[in-house]
Amino acid sequence: MELHSWPFSAGTSIEMHRNAAQRILGPISPDHTSPVMASLGWSTIPHIGNDHVEMIHLLSLSGSLRSTSSNTQALHAAAKLVPPGVAVDHYDEIGQLPHFNPDLEDHLPESIVDLRARVVRADGLLISCPEYARGIPGSFKNMLDWLVGSPDFPGKPVALFNTSPRASAAQAALKLVLETMSATIIPEACITLALLGKQADPDAIASDPDNSEMLRRALQAIVGHISAA
Numbered sequence: 001m002e003l004h005s006w007p008f009s010a011g012t013s014i015e016m017h018r019n020a021a022q023r024i025l026g027p028i029s030p031d032h033t034s035p036v037m038a039s040l041g042w043s044t045i046p047h048i049g050n051d052h053v054e055m056i057h058l059l060s061l062s063g064s065l066r067s068t069s070s071n072t073q074a075l076h077a078a079a080k081l082v083p084p085g086v087a088v089d090h091y092d093e094i095g096q097l098p099h100f101n102p103d104l105e106d107h108l109p110e111s112i113v114d115l116r117a118r119v120v121r122a123d124g125l126l127i128s129c130p131e132y133a134r135g136i137p138g139s140f141k142n143m144l145d146w147l148v149g150s151p152d153f154p155g156k157p158v159a160l161f162n163t164s165p166r167a168s169a170a171q172a173a174l175k176l177v178l179e180t181m182s183a184t185i186i187p188e189a190c191i192t193l194a195l196l197g198k199q200a201d202p203d204a205i206a207s208d209p210d211n212s213e214m215l216r217r218a219l220q221a222i223v224g225h226i227s228a229a
């Protein structure tokens with residue numbers, strides 16, 4: 001496991017966490033709390049007994065802002081199917097992010113600091129994104145543009161979900177963008193679910209034999225990659 005994929009990785013010692021955390025967030029007090037972490041609501045770096053962190057943290061990101069989005073529902077279904085020892089945090093503030101502007105890199109808006117911190121904190125990303133006009137939705141590309149300058153993005157393991165078999169152009173574009181950003185796309189974790197036009201909620205998706213099987217395999221692939229790194 002490379003240090004820059006800090007922090008909550010399986011089998012990483014608390015000392016490695018402390019070093020990586022200090023490098024990114026500044027000094028950490030003896031109770032493992034830094035001012036930046038405290039402002040983000042993390043009071044401590046969680047660890048159990050023998051100084052080894054065992055949870056794997058995934059961050060899910062949906063390319064659709066729709067309240068009943070099939071992409072968001074698929075991500076919520078995935079969160080219900082994760083193996084033990086894996087937690088999924090869903091980022092739902094893409095619609096509130098400012099437009100990307102390189103001039104702001106030296107004085108990042110608070111929302112971008114939070115976005116980058118949540119990506120840094122994740123051991124891997126679950127992304128599900130629709131296709132708009134044969135491309136990536138603008139709001140999602142805007143978020144990715146903000147992450148280009150994030151030093152911890154390269155090497156980040158990514159699982160890519162697609163909820164519409166006909167949305168091939170956006171998936172191809174998304175892969176190209178993520179590869180350009182040096183993400184590690186896990187091929188076995190890239191799946192297409194046939195949810196288009198269905199009013200499936202997360203429970204229905206998670207209990208459907210075909211969809212749950214595909215999601216489980218994708219999750220196993222990205223978790224296996226993270227665990228083996």
Ligand SMILES: Cc1cc2nc3c(=O)[nH]c(=O)nc-3n(C[C@H](O)[C@H](O)[C@H](O)COP(=O)(O)O)c2cc1C
Nearest residue numbers: 064066069070071072130131132133134164166167
């Ligand atoms: C403005 C707009 C443009 C779209 N363009 C395409 C397209 O080019 N190709 C496609 O397969 N679907 C297209 N769609 C359909 C969406 O990809 C589809 O409704 C998708 O399921 C939306 O995802 P969601 O349920 O997560 O919101 C478009 C939908 C909208 C609203």
